Amino acid sequence: MGIHLTEGKVQVMELDEAFRWYREKIIDKWVGYALETYESSSFFKNEKDKFANPVGGNTREAFSRLYTKLTLGADPGEFVAPLEQVMRIRAIQAFRPSQAVGPIHAIKHITREILEKNKETRHLVVQLYDFEFAVDLAVLAAFDLYMQCREQLYQVRIKEIKTGSFILTDSRCPSNLLKTDALEPITVLQDI
């Protein structure tokens, strides 16, 4: 496709070219928006090592992957893997559901704003329907993932209780079934 010259000598781009051209800018802004939902956003934004900064690193990686899928018109099923990378984290943090999913929306507004601001791309805004529809689908998938993660969290909790992988308190210790008298253990211990 590439850049074309129009009569007015203004360079204009086609949509796929614009997505490539502004890739870093859009992703940066998108990631920044998501990370500003955290109180310590500057660290999350600045530290690039994924292991020293799992929230920031995974958000950046996931959004970069997702951006490719959204802009290339990929099958919505392919949104799931990158979305999961970020939703799995946000699902267990101190967010309300809308707060957890919210940042996925943001790319719509960021992209539109960046394209509108530049003469070369302003005309592309009307062509964003398919892209924005893909974002809508991603948001819905993100909500599904959010719910799956929450359910999984409760399953983990139930499993921990049921399997007794760490039972320390009275209420759940099976050995309590042996107790007939709360004072009994003390007596037994003294006999040793």
Place this chain on the structure above:
Amino acid sequence: MAVAKLEQLSKSVVQGPSLATGAIPTQDWMDVPVVFKPGNFAYQAKVEKVEYLNSQKDLNFPNAREWSPENDDWKLPEDWKEIILHGLKERLDKFRSLKIFMDCCVRCGACADKCHFFLGTGDPKNMPVMRAELLRSIYRNDFTLAGKLMGKMAGAREMTVGVLKEWFMYSYQCTECRRCSVFCPYGIDTAEVTMMLRELLHLVGVGINWILEPASNSNRTGNHMGLQPHTFKDNVDFLAEDVENLTGVKINHSFNRKGAEVLFITPSADVFAEPGLYTAMGYLALFEEIGLDYTWSTYASEGGNFGLFTNNELMKKLNGKMYAEAKRLGVKYIIGGECGHMWRVVHQYMDTMNGPADFLEVPKSSITGTVFNNAASTKMVHISEFTADLIRHNKIKLDPSRNSHVKATFHDSCNPARAMGLLDEPRYILDHVLDNWVEMPENTIREQTFCCGSGTGLNTDEIMELRMRAGLPRANAVKHVIDKYGVNTLSCVCAIDRATLTSLMNYWNPGCDVCGVSELVGNALVMKGENRQELTEGLRTLV
């Protein structure tokens, strides 16, 4: 330039009653009150547990009462403030380290981004420097001239109920893992600041059940689970039978046997809960194979020491039980199993509290002749040190192909790694019991290891979300080696890890098993006279 619709979106979804309330703090940290709601705090201790502990000799757990973190009124004793300030003064006088830690921090920020709680929550009060500042601000106000004269300008503030609640919130969002202290140029042990916060809170009857109940169980029956001696014995007997069924080798173990050479102490979770059970089976098989003259104890039936998570008196008392039992049985030395904080207590505090254990001998392996001079004072050898020494001297036969179902990585459990420097022995063992295994990224292992996120008595289910947040940095590194190398097993040398990492993996990396290093030893061990079945899953195989 701001994006108008985005701003609207931010307003509708980002603002709200949440810890994650947006980018720019609008208030000074001192003015942001803590909010307790289900899921962000561990349940308060039951009255009878606090009363029981308080009734015990040498222990002090006053002001037992019904209360809840969620209520505005915590029903603190009337003179709570005097109690706290007096308690702080007493500790500043008693622990020179505390005084230094309060004075010498220059707030350089080296620790700030090293805490797994901070990395998982983004909550600035989880930066270790800030967590310490919660106490330091009170210290400045009441114990320094600058603070008395200049107040808030000097970072001082008055002790209030709000501050006390903040202490409770954040001293129980710290697992005392000490990763932050690795990076502190002054060597401040921020975990000890958390320990002081918890000690002070106990003075006014503020503590959590998940710690105080196991601690009182331990004081009462000898172990966290509250298992009575016969139950403890039965469980070990069952495990010995399981080993016999799998390997064809009869296990000859004993309990409370006077005159044994070695007393073996491990966390009770190893003899009671999956997946620790398989680690205990590994111990049983190994000791049988080398013919070690050792005994279990139904009195010192717990390696863990939840006293460490409460106050120094209880820590001392629970640690003392192990040594009292070693003395009573007349053993030469103690071998300790795969436990985390037991080793921190033994290496950092035991000598001052209950040592030196002069009635024991400097540990010397009767199999290899190696003298463990590193344990010359505590007389306690780590099972990994002991096993690595056996391997080094070719005293056991190992067949790594028996672990062919395992593709492992190794999690350095915080306390053995950072509190006793046990870094290479488990790795040496893994090199010999596995065909291959892989390391996680460099800044997540060895001294820099990330905590499981649920240590120091925080492994209770009501704060599962908090645990998953705190465990994110660890799980994130595990995910990396799963994706890159197809790892299916996370090995470690800590009982709390074995329990908590299991839940952590179940959320973050389903399908990744958790095991103890001694389980892998048991899997690979070629035993004399064995009649071994086809064990496709090692000691976990159901036959």
